[in-house]
Amino acid sequence: MAGVRVHELAKELNLSNQETLALLSKVGISASTHMSLIDEHRARIVKGVLSGNLAEEAKRVKTAPKKAAAPAGNGAAAAQASAAAPPAPPRAPAAPPPVAKPAPTAVEEPIARLRPVPPPQRAPRPAPRPPAQPKVMPAASADPTAPIPAARPAAQVNAPAPPRPQTRPGGGPLRPGMGRGPMPRPGFARPMPGRPGGPGRGAIAPGPTPSAPPSGGRKKSREELERDRKEREREALLKKQQPRSRAAQVGAPVAEPEVLKDLPIPDLLTVQQLAAAMETPAGQVIAQLIRMGTMATINQHITPDVAAQVARRFGFNTIVKEAGEEAAPEIVVEADPPGSLTSRPPVVTVLGHVDHGKTSLLDAIRSTKVAAGEAGGITQRIGAYTVETGDRKVTFIDTPGHEAFTEMRARGAKVTDVAILVVAADDGVMPQTIEAMNHAKAAGVPIVVAINKMDRPDANPDRVKQQLSELGLTPEDWGGQTQFIPVSAKQKTGIDELLEMVLLNADLLDLKANKSRRAQGVIIEARLDRARGPVATALVKNGTLRAGDVVVVGATWGRIRALFDDKLEPIKRAGPGIAAEIMGLSDVPAAGDIMEVVTDERDARELAAKRTQRKREQRMATAKRTVTLDGFLAQAKEGGIKDLNLIIKADAQGSVEALRSQLDGLANDEVRTRVIHTGVGGINESDVMLASASNAIIIGFNIRPDATIARKAEAEGVDIRLYDVIYNVIDDVKAAIAGMLKPQTREVVIGEVEVRKLFKVSKVGTIAGAYVRSGRITRDSGVRVLRDSVLIYEGKLASLKRFKDDAREVN
Numbered sequence: 001m002a003g004v005r006v007h008e009l010a011k012e013l014n015l016s017n018q019e020t021l022a023l024l025s026k027v028g029i030s031a032s033t034h035m036s037l038i039d040e041h042r043a044r045i046v047k048g049v050l051s052g053n054l055a056e057e058a059k060r061v062k063t064a065p066k067k068a069a070a071p072a073g074n075g076a077a078a079a080q081a082s083a084a085a086p087p088a089p090p091r092a093p094a095a096p097p098p099v100a101k102p103a104p105t106a107v108e109e110p111i112a113r114l115r116p117v118p119p120p121q122r123a124p125r126p127a128p129r130p131p132a133q134p135k136v137m138p139a140a141s142a143d144p145t146a147p148i149p150a151a152r153p154a155a156q157v158n159a160p161a162p163p164r165p166q167t168r169p170g171g172g173p174l175r176p177g178m179g180r181g182p183m184p185r186p187g188f189a190r191p192m193p194g195r196p197g198g199p200g201r202g203a204i205a206p207g208p209t210p211s212a213p214p215s216g217g218r219k220k221s222r223e224e225l226e227r228d229r230k231e232r233e234r235e236a237l238l239k240k241q242q243p244r245s246r247a248a249q250v251g252a253p254v255a256e257p258e259v260l261k262d263l264p265i266p267d268l269l270t271v272q273q274l275a276a277a278m279e280t281p282a283g284q285v286i287a288q289l290i291r292m293g294t295m296a297t298i299n300q301h302i303t304p305d306v307a308a309q310v311a312r313r314f315g316f317n318t319i320v321k322e323a324g325e326e327a328a329p330e331i332v333v334e335a336d337p338p339g340s341l342t343s344r345p346p347v348v349t350v351l352g353h354v355d356h357g358k359t360s361l362l363d364a365i366r367s368t369k370v371a372a373g374e375a376g377g378i379t380q381r382i383g384a385y386t387v388e389t390g391d392r393k394v395t396f397i398d399t400p401g402h403e404a405f406t407e408m409r410a411r412g413a414k415v416t417d418v419a420i421l422v423v424a425a426d427d428g429v430m431p432q433t434i435e436a437m438n439h440a441k442a443a444g445v446p447i448v449v450a451i452n453k454m455d456r457p458d459a460n461p462d463r464v465k466q467q468l469s470e471l472g473l474t475p476e477d478w479g480g481q482t483q484f485i486p487v488s489a490k491q492k493t494g495i496d497e498l499l500e501m502v503l504l505n506a507d508l509l510d511l512k513a514n515k516s517r518r519a520q521g522v523i524i525e526a527r528l529d530r531a532r533g534p535v536a537t538a539l540v541k542n543g544t545l546r547a548g549d550v551v552v553v554g555a556t557w558g559r560i561r562a563l564f565d566d567k568l569e570p571i572k573r574a575g576p577g578i579a580a581e582i583m584g585l586s587d588v589p590a591a592g593d594i595m596e597v598v599t600d601e602r603d604a605r606e607l608a609a610k611r612t613q614r615k616r617e618q619r620m621a622t623a624k625r626t627v628t629l630d631g632f633l634a635q636a637k638e639g640g641i642k643d644l645n646l647i648i649k650a651d652a653q654g655s656v657e658a659l660r661s662q663l664d665g666l667a668n669d670e671v672r673t674r675v676i677h678t679g680v681g682g683i684n685e686s687d688v689m690l691a692s693a694s695n696a697i698i699i700g701f702n703i704r705p706d707a708t709i710a711r712k713a714e715a716e717g718v719d720i721r722l723y724d725v726i727y728n729v730i731d732d733v734k735a736a737i738a739g740m741l742k743p744q745t746r747e748v749v750i751g752e753v754e755v756r757k758l759f760k761v762s763k764v765g766t767i768a769g770a771y772v773r774s775g776r777i778t779r780d781s782g783v784r785v786l787r788d789s790v791l792i793y794e795g796k797l798a799s800l801k802r803f804k805d806d807a808r809e810v811n
Contacts, residue, residue: 003037003038004037004039004043005036006020006021006033007034009038012047014281023049026234028233029042029045045234049234260316260317261317262316263319264319264321265277265307265318265320268303271286271296274307274311278316280314288313288314289306336517336542337514340516341514342512342514342515343511344513344577346394346417346418346511347418348395348416348420349397349420350362350396351421351436351437352421353422353431354430356423356424357452360452361450361452364490365499384397384398384525384566385566385579386566389499389503394499394502394503395577395578397415397416397524397539397579415524417506418447418505419445419446420447420448421433421436421437421447425451425486426453429464437468446509448485448498448505449484451464451487453488453490454486454487455491461484465484468484485501513576514543518596518598519544519545519551520540521542522538522539522541522594523537523539523594524537524591525591525653526589526680527588527651527652528681530788533584534583534588535581535582536553536582536588537582538579538581540575542576543597544574545563547560547573549597550600551582551597551598552595552598553589553593555587555590555612556587556608557607558586561584562583563582644672644697644736645674645675645695646674647675647676647677647696647698648660648675648678648701649679649700650678650700650702651681651701652702653680655726656679656680659699659729673733676690677690682703682704682709683703688709697718697719698713698719699721700722722747750775750776752775754771754773755769757769772811775811776810778809779806779808780797782795782796
């Protein structure tokens with residue numbers, strides 16, 4: 001029979017190991033340590049002691065003796081015992097037949113001497129089966145000594161008749177039946193040897209009592225004696241523990257109170273969180289769940305409906321909080337004194353359709369070439385730049401124009417003071433132009449329209465004005481309130497007029513901030529740099545950010561080690577309206593997170609941990625249930641919906657968000673995409689193993705796996721797709737869903753080279769001294785230079801030499 005360990009039983013009963021061992025000892029079950037094994041029957045007995053089942057059984061057994069007639073004198077106990085005997089005839093009949101015959105004819109002393117002789121009692125065990133035992137009992141009842149041996153059947157009953165002090169037998173003539181008289185009395189503990197009974201009994205009672213049964217039934221009588229003793233102890237223990245709180249807590253159901261207290265709970269919570277909210281031991285909550293038919297552990301999540309049912313049993317009425325409902329602000333924001341406010345630079349966001357010249361316009365303003373560094377010539381991340389115009393500063397935020405970057409454009413519009421809507425004079429208003437305009441209107445910021453590409457021969461600014469006026473942006477020369485400035489980023493015309501209009505709108509807004517307070521800001525972009533770790537572009541909205549400040553950024557925190565401006569020059573501080581790159585965070589924050597400076601690291605660490613837990617709960621509460629492996633296979637066989645699992649890894653957080661927002665919404669009647677994991681940085685082994693376990697495809701954006709990861713993915717059968725332009729990612733996934741994806745080219749890695757030293761030669765450039773680690777390299781090979789799995793250069797070899805000699809191939 002299967003058993004249960006003591007420590008397992010203790011956990012189930014919500015008791016400690018010591019308490020459980022003490023309880024087992026009280027009920028007569030031997031267990032030496034918490035690892036002792038007890039059978040299921042004894043475990044049920046212990047559970048019954050706590051649940052009250054034994055009390056009902058004891059009451060039921062006790063009612064039977066009261067109805068039986070009791071003879072006068074010392075024979076009353078024997079009569080009660082015989083009345084209780086019929087319910088348990090299977091074990092009792094073994095002893096009475098041998099007792100009834102020798103009792104009238106033989107003296108007790110010889111029988112007592114013969115009792116130790118037959119130790120093999122197991123052979124006569126079948127003897128009690130014949131139904132001759134009831135005939136013996138009436139015959140023995142005539143003799144005054146017979147009722148006492150007849151009490152043997154009653155010894156097997158758990159709760160015999162009430163006790164009497166006079167019924168403690170011990171005299172000579174009654175010895176054949178001794179040991180059965182005292183057992184039916186549950187009210188007494190084990191009989192005391194010196195108690196008086198009948199004449200001449202007390203002196204010899206202690207010795208023969210354990211060995212009272214005749215030969216053939218000796219072992220059975222001992223077992224019955226021991227069982228009787230344990231039953232009495234159980235009943236006594238039950239009576240003591242009935243008023244105790246633990247018995248009521250664990251065993252009995254909790255009664256529902258009349259008055260309920262309100263208890264706010266989240267959408268999804270664990271059993272431990274529910275118990276802590278109710279200030280109730282978790283064991284009681286688990287016991288209530290088990291009674292309700294729900295098997296749950298302390299860390300298992302339960303639904304609000306189940307939590308409401310449990311809480312009602314403990315006197316609480318649950319109120320479910322929304323998943324997005326934030327708790328009270330952890331950081332108290334103090335109001336700025338009126339005299340502490342000074343003017344700050346305006347924050348200007350450049351919005352517009354893809355390839356309408358937003359970054360080129362900023363290049364013309366900053367005299368840089370940012371657009372040349374973007375893959376495909378389009379912006380795929382947010383950039384923040386500070387430009388000095390005369391004696392004033394203006395911070396520009398460059399946002400992507402592709403439709404995939406909706407969240408990034410919305411984020412840029414929220415943190416801005418003035419929006420520049422760039423529209424190409426030859427293309428006119430496009431879908432992302434309308435979307436960008438709506439973002440700016442929703443943010444409530446003034447809009448300045450820059451009609452770019454005026455140098456094109458097919459430029460038509462009047463068409464742009466007409467299209468935008470239909471959307472609610474009427475030009476000033478047409479009687480409206482929106483400034484339209486014709487510019488050419490290529491020829492750098494109209495730049496001064498545009499900046500003048502921007503500063504004019506900023507002056508009308510009267511932008512001010514307090515430089516002397518702790519800094520507050522927002523994260524514009526974040527990425528993972530190999531040498532510098534997590535790097536974030538932060539825009540300071542109020543206060544001054546300094547190196548050494550302890551900041552909390554969303555669910556991450558850190559001490560700022562260094563600050564850099566948009567030209568990557570180190571700076572000591574960044575005031576209001578200034579964008580800066582910060583180093584020293586513990587992890588890559590999410591773009592759009594609020595940055596706040598706190599007093600010490602301990603507060604920052606605790607606050608970040610709370611926010612991490614809150615985000616995890618919200619994510620679990622809002623996450624959709626996914627199909628299990630069995631369910632997915634069943635749906636696939638039935639032709640149901642299938643999931644295309646994707647893992648997205650990119651070089652910047654904004655790119656990850658853009659890809660996820662686009663790929664998560666792709667689906668048709670047969671297949672739907674599901675992004676199961678995203679991350680910033682290179683593809684690592686954990687990504688490959690996750691893709692292997694979930695049958696997912698890894699999409700790398702502006703990153704490349706190293707040779708070890710590529711071999712691991714090949715061994716696991718994981719498909720890794722690498723891209724540097726977002727159009728190609730979306731087009732390929734759409735084609736794969738439609739079943740029309742045809743591979744055009746296949747990339748084969750022919751060799752792996754490690755750069756060990758760099759040589760700079762005038763008129764030639766930088767020469768890399770490299771070592772071929774695997775494969776081969778040819779003179780006309782295409783190469784990609786990776787640093788920490790992030791692509792930093794792609795092109796073809798200009799020359800290949802082995803030492804000083806030209807080589808066609810190096811192995």
